[in-house]
Each structure stands twice: as C-alpha cells, then as structure tokens.
Amino acid sequence: MGSELELQIGEYIAYCAVERNLSDNTVDAYRRDLARYQEHLLGLGCRSLPDVTRDQVSKFLMDLSAGAPDRPGLKATSLARIATSVRGLHRFAPPPGVDETPEYRELMKKRTLVSEHPIVRVHPETGERVLFVSTSFLKSIVGFSPRESQVL
Secondary structure, eight states, X not given: OOOHHHHXXXXXXXXXXXXXXXXXXXXXXXXXXXXXXXXXXXHTTOOSGGGOOXXXXXXXXXXXXXXXXXXXXXXXXXXXXXXXXXXXXXXXXXXXXXXXXXXXXXXXXXXXXXXXOOSEEEOTTTOOEEEOOOTTTOOOOTTSOHHHHHHO
C-alpha cells in the first residue's frame, strides 16, 4: 500500500480527471508534476500534505527554476503549470486538524470559487484595449460555449 501522501495525490489526480474533466494531457502533466513534488516532499520527511510548509513548497519551485548539474532550470511556463498543480493539490486536501470525511468533500464541492471578471481591459495611460487573462484561472468566457472559450 502507498504512503498517505501518495494516496492524497492519487485522489487529487482522480478528481481532476473525473470531476473536473480535465484533458488527458493535463491530467498526465499533473501526474508527472506531482510525482516530482512527492519525491521532493518525501526527501524532506513529509509523509502527508498537512506536514508541508509554505517554505518547503517555495524551495521546491525555486529548485526547479534554478536547475541542477544534471538538468537545466525550467522555463516560466513549466513552473507556472507545476505551481498550478501543487496549488490545486493543497486546496483539495483538508486543512490540518480537519478529518477528510464524505461530508467534508461535499462541503468543498459546494464552496467552489466562482467569479466573473472582464477580460478586455483599457490601459489607464494609453487607452489601448488589451486582453487580461490568466490561463491558470480562466475556465470559460461568459456567453461562449466551453469549446469556444477553449479556442479563444
């Protein structure tokens, strides 16, 4: 049987695939990213997500950015994807001191963060219209089908 950390990551990957309906490529990328993250955490002695500190997460990302003698540092886009998968994993896990029960899971599903923001902004000095989009957070564009949102 796997470690508690391995089980937590496995549950999050299943959640991404089944409940969030992320693409196979995204799920595979998250799986690779989180396997690397798990190796890092186990090397630090962390056996469960509540054991992880903010400094340990920062060190993980900084090490990936800096690289090592046997591998170059990662580009900003790769780091952003890894940070997204790590952030999602930690948001998925219950906070320290909270037992993960079916009731807790149901409560978390009901409390998803949803907000609407304009994606076309006007630059305050030049008056130029620009797209203001974060691909990490944008799920869809109001008034467009999911497919149309994805293409845009």
